Amino acid sequence: MTDSRNQSEGSTEHSGLIEQLLAIGTALSSTHDLGALLTLILAKSREITCSDAGSVYLVDRSGQEPLLWFKVAQNFSQPAASFKEFAMPMTPKSLAGYVALTGESLNIPDAYNLSAGVPYQLDRSFDRSISYRTRSVLVLPMQNQEGEMIGVLQLINRKRKPDAVITADNALDVTQPYLDWEKRVLQSLASQAAICIERNQLQESIEHLFEGFVKASVQIIEARDPCTSGHSERVADLTVRLSQEANAVTVGKLQPIHFNDRQIQEIRYAALLHDFGKVGVPEAILGKQKKLFPMQLEVVRNRFALAQRTLEMECAQSKFRHLIEHSSHLATHDASEGCSHCQGLKTLDEQLEQAIAQLDRYWTLLVETNEPRILAEEPLIQLRELAQYTYRDIDGQLKPLLSPEEMMQLMVARGTLTLAERDAIQSHVTHTYEFLKRIPWTKQLQNVPAIAYRHHEKLDGSGYPLGLKQPDIPIQSQMMAIADIYDALTAGDRPYKRSLSIPTALKILRQEAAQFKLNHDLVELFEQRQIFAVLGHAVAEAT
Amino acid sequence: MTDSRNQSEGSTEHSGLIEQLLAIGTALSSTHDLGALLTLILAKSREITCSDAGSVYLVDRSGQEPLLWFKVAQNFSQPAASFKEFAMPMTPKSLAGYVALTGESLNIPDAYNLSAGVPYQLDRSFDRSISYRTRSVLVLPMQNQEGEMIGVLQLINRKRKPDAVITADNALDVTQPYLDWEKRVLQSLASQAAICIERNQLQESIEHLFEGFVKASVQIIEARDPCTSGHSERVADLTVRLSQEANAVTVGKLQPIHFNDRQIQEIRYAALLHDFGKVGVPEAILGKQKKLFPMQLEVVRNRFALAQRTLEMECAQSKFRHLIEHSSHLATHDASEGCSHCQGLKTLDEQLEQAIAQLDRYWTLLVETNEPRILAEEPLIQLRELAQYTYRDIDGQLKPLLSPEEMMQLMVARGTLTLAERDAIQSHVTHTYEFLKRIPWTKQLQNVPAIAYRHHEKLDGSGYPLGLKQPDIPIQSQMMAIADIYDALTAGDRPYKRSLSIPTALKILRQEAAQFKLNHDLVELFEQRQIFAVLGHAVAEAT
Incomplete structure (x- = not known):
């Protein structure tokens, strides 16, 4: 156990900075969006060091040659300077490239007067383009615990006063070199940022993996049924769009509806997987084209x-x-007309x-x-x-x-289909539910099974498999029902049904709503906001 | 922009503590194991505050009533005191329960002399059981950015000297109350820990979700084929066990093999999914029991x-x-023997x-x-x-x-099966590969498609679908081939084949190795280390 107590005993007056640094750490850890994370680390690093400007670079090893992506730039004196992220080769000729390649940090008092013999130099063209003058520069590697290079943090122009505006002329007066303790503290913060970036990337990549696996499985299962190729993804797109539009409704019965991002995600997965149980229905029934096989x-x-x-x-x-x-007649047979x-x-x-x-x-x-x-x-x-x-x-x-x-x-x-065969097909809803129930959904997605299970229920209780009535049918399932029927009507890949036009499909949805099978307000919203446009269905077609 | 510069300008001499705190933040962020994370936050908090003991509690909302899990305990003076994690109801009667319910932190100078009227009290039975005396206590809520309670950090007995050993008798002499700045700094660290815990839980829960989805999909697809129920999971168990045993080999041709944890995971997913493409093989062929349907x-x-x-x-x-x-004869017919x-x-x-x-x-x-x-x-x-x-x-x-x-x-x-039907079944390997290739595997799992694709290749080039020879077949696929054949022979669920005994199956594997179809060293390892025991196959049966 190191004794840090003597050191910290008298730190009351410095607890402000300590708490600020800890708060930055907390903020870094809790940011789930990569862009926001990079913006945060740069802003906070500038704040602590009173830097006028700065930028963040990320290492990209996905291609043949490693690249350095210029991701974020901030400049207090030139807030309007336009910036667009771009990639550059990782060479030691640029400051950031040198740091990324060597892992060394650079604390440069004046970027226009570099020591002799260094491989890097500052590209002054950007300064010229915005009438700026880069003087003191602190360039730090962002490495993870294993020493792997994640990116580079570059701080520019440590100022004497935080509100000073730097121009090409005053830079030498209002700026000063970075201190060594700043370099050490910032290096530590940069490492923490590197780890947070890496965790974000890991989190994103596994979410992406899950999403990709779900989609590929849905597609491979749909491929068994020639009638439903792409159906699940279309229903997901329609249902998500419908829930987003329902969110925006400010009057009437749909007004209380509000789905947050995680609920929309939940709806999407429920829709994407609503027919997964069809894998349990025999191919012969799925593809049955006539009454006899x-x-x-x-x-x-x-x-x-x-x-x-x-x-x-x-x-x-x-x-x-x-x-x-x-036989007795046969012998006397004369083949005449009247021969009995x-x-x-x-x-x-x-x-x-x-x-x-x-x-x-x-x-x-x-x-x-x-x-x-x-x-x-x-x-x-x-x-x-x-x-x-x-x-x-x-x-x-x-x-x-x-x-x-x-x-x-x-x-x-x-x-x-006979009744028994129809039952076998309808049982896919139960198969889907039993499959979905066995999956350890995260808390954020825990309602996926319940939503998917009820997508064939009708408001008047005439649906299946539970025969539930409106109050017991989740609003998400009511939305999915509309999307599911719309796509079945317009998809045009059923073995014996031709696809219907958009107006005809909408008419059928309205009839179903009038018969209290589908939610009237949602059907109206579906039509008015032209939800079907997410499928690329031409709006003109519908009018 | 806050001006923290003036504050930090003179901080050179305190950068030790600052850097220590930042290093803790970095360590918290980079720890991927929940147990290690809790141990770390407790150890570092004790180190900074010179606390003799402490514990960490986590809130569990998975059941009807929220619980507080007593997860980690550390005690410098009583390092041997046994500890086993347990859950307790969340009531304000305990210090940790009070903090978890109210979100207030407690800084108690002497836990045996609590202010009048407080709802909580210290359970002294633990002190008695280890001849200890709890005096100063700092109890801090661990909350995420949204203020949700994740857990509680409890520090006990702030000491004057870090190496003091506390007993029931000397506690009043060697301990002192916690300082207010310590409370503030520790509170910030506790929040950061809360966020890291939550991220770990999120990461774990989505990994668990992916794993669960993969397994459930494999099961639902296997259910189409009455012959292979459970086959994929058994092959995964066998292959993983075989690769672990190969890791442990220190002599011979298998000596250079070393798989790290992520490679074992990659092998497991490849094995689990090696037959996924069977979803593309018609049920009639999968379940064909006689030559004619x-x-x-x-x-x-x-x-x-x-x-x-x-x-x-x-x-x-x-x-x-x-x-x-x-007809002419008919009339004279006499029905005698010789009537022509x-x-x-x-x-x-x-x-x-x-x-x-x-x-x-x-x-x-x-x-x-x-x-x-x-x-x-x-x-x-x-x-x-x-x-x-x-x-x-x-x-x-x-x-x-x-x-x-x-x-x-x-x-x-x-x-x-006819040749065409055999081809259709063998095409599952290609279906599997095409399916797996479309999935956005993480960098850690990028070889899953390649490993799965080659599990029916033979060392002498007589396998399918590529007809590769040994140098071109990944060692992981060579392992999976052994596991796959072993399970097919012993599973006993083929429509027309009885399951073979373990010795017979091993004999067939040896024959295949002798014919240079399977890797001889791996087959030997499979037999010697009794890899098949992971399936619960009795070892006695094999001898």
């Missing part, structure tokens, strides 16, 4: 052939029996022909009703008739030509 | 029935024609019977060869014969009873 139709086609062949066989057998039964025996055979052939024609009609009916069109009354009656049709299988048993399961599929009134 | 078998069964019925029809027709052709006309009919019936018997044999052959057994010579010859078999369809055309596609499937020599 292709292989089912192939099975049925073979069964029709078997039925026809059975008719043909039975006809041939009947004709054979007919000949046996009429020939007439009998002819009747059997005609009956077969009719029976095959009937089978053919049934097949045509089946192929037609297999399409995902809305089922009319007439084909429905015929289907019921077909349901009664039996054939004799090779095992001698009479069997229905279509199984009850196949019949149920063909009788689907609209679309292609 | 169930619906295909149903189609073929119907086609066999149609072929039989066609034979029956053709027989009936032949018999009818036979009667017509022999009856013999002709009988021959037709017998031919039909034989043809149906032949079809039945083919069906039996088909059902047998449809199983995922290794195909023997005899059934293969019969299959080739069956391939030639045709039947007359209802359109009058002669057609093969089995399509070339069906024939190819049945002729698969081992397992159930």
Whole structure:
């Protein structure tokens, strides 16, 4: 344990500076935005040293050659001097480059009178462009605990009086060299800043990683379903935009709504992941294009052939029996018109022909009703008739030509999905919820599962899976419901539905709101503020 | 701009303390481990104030009632006093609880002589248990920038001399009250610590979120394939264990291997995600149990029935024609043994019977060869014969009873997958790579895609998808290959393979190493260090 007590015992009168430095440390640690952090470290360093100007550089090792980014510049005397960040190669010819490469700090009394033999020099063109004169300069490396170079802090023109304005003429009078203790204290502060910058970058990079992983997973899962490519990201964009617009509403029922940044982020993740559970729905159902699956139709086609062949066989057998039964006539057969025996055979052939024609009609009916069109009354009656049709299988048993399961599929009134298949698809909401619940969300994102779970609920309780009514449906889910329906209507990638125009989609949303399925005020906002423009949907299209 | 210059101008002699405080700030900011951070803030606070003892408490709002966790305790005089962290309700009866609830700091000259009427009191039982005497106490709230309470810092017994050892008897002589400036400086340090703690927690929680999301996604994707539940996590556990053991090797070819913590993490994510691309492989192929898909078998069964019925029809027709052709005989028919006309009919019936018997044999052959057994010579010859078999369809055309596609499937020599299906499954490696490449990995995890991409390569170049040889296969991928194969052999959830015993699996790994498919030294290490024990596989089983 070092005894710093004797040193600090008498420090009461200096606790001002100490507390100021500690407050800077606290501020540095608590700043989560890189730009704000750099501005802060520069401003505070200038304040402590009474520097007129300064700048911060960051090392960039992402490319082939390391670069030094000129990130922030401040100048008390020339507050209006324009500044735009730029990158420069890391060479020892500039002051900042020399410090970044060597790790040495520079305390230069006059930048226009450098010691002989130093590799660096000051680029005076900037001074000339703003009629300025750089004199004393303190350039400090910003290194992390491992000594890795993060950036460079450069302070310019330590002044005798803080409010002095420096010009090209008065610089020698109003400025003075930096003191050694300032260099030491600032070096310590620069190290702390380096660590905070690095932590910010680390934090940002892992947030970026999470975001990227979520998006890539959503995309890879959506790729299983040809109908929904890009749907989740579009719903996220629409819902975020709608919540931002709701924030801005100052009158009416939406007025109390206010989402902060973290809530918007929460909404975004809920929307992005709302269909994640579709990974649990079989591909065959997701991509089902007709009422019977292709292989089912192939099975049925073979069964029709078997039925026809059975008719043909039975006809041939009947004709054979007919000949046996009429064998006495056969010898006296004269093939005249009135031969009853020939007439009998002819009747059997005609009956077969009719029976095959009937089978053919049934097949045509089946192929037609297999399409995902809305089922009319007439084909429905015929289907019921077909349901009664039996054939004799090779095992001698009479069997229905279509199984009850196949019949149920063909009788689907609209679309292609049976109730069970519709349930399987709707169960994705529950799958999504169960998946999201298992994820250890941060406190900031803890409502993601609850919001996503309720995006198929309707205000009147007619939604699924919980059948909740308006008071129990989070407003975020009510927003997502609108975005989800809008995108499903306009996306144009459903297997049997064409995409609708924007006005038609909006009309349907209004109808749903009028029927108290969707939130009326939100639908109105969606339309008025043209939320759909975030998808690049032309505004003109909607009017 | 505040003028702190005048204040700081003369601070040269106090820069020691200032630099010490700044160094503490830097250390706080750069500590990524919560335990280390708490230990550090307590040690440094004690050092500055010459405190004999102290403790740190953290607020826990995760449950119904907020709790105060007693996290760290230090005592110079009683270094051996045992300490175990515990939680207590947040009430104003304890000093720390009072500070956490009110946000007020307490500077108590003697904890045994508290002012009248204060709600808190010191629990003296701990002092008694270690023959100690708590006298001066400084209790400070640790709050973030928003004033949220993160924890409490408690310093005990400010000493006159840093090396004094306090007992129950000498406390009044060797301790003194805390000074006001100390309180202010320490308060500032406590705030900075609070922010660092919060950032650490935030960092940890988002890392935890990423980890949780990755695991949950892997599980939901594995759920599509009944054969691989838990496989990815087991491969991750095995590979991590193998790399840790490789680190410990000090002789031989594995000696140069050293993975640091971030590389182990990289290996873990690569292993966890190595099969993620399986989401792009159709479920039907992943779960294929026989050579023909169930619906295909149903189609073929119907086609066999149609072929039989066609034979029956053709027989009936032949018999009818036979009667017509022999009509003159029919009249004189005497049904005696030698009647050639009856013999002709009988021959037709017998031919039909034989043809149906032949079809039945083919069906039996088909059902047998449809199983995922290794195909023997005899059934293969019969299959080739069956391939030639045709039947007359209802359109009058002669057609093969089995399509070339069906024939190819049945002729698969081992397992159930055709070459195309095997390719589809193997393409998961490329899918995985394409997925992983799109993710913005942090610098620390940048090799995850490359490691995962090469886990099916073999040292002799016979692997896929790149056919790389040993020098081009990262050692991490070589490890993962061993873990992947070991788990596939022992998991026992493949549709047609039983799980192998550990000795058998190890024997196969050794054979693969002997054939220069797997890294011999790593396989040896895997066996010798019983890496498989991480899966709970009994060591006894392996011997």
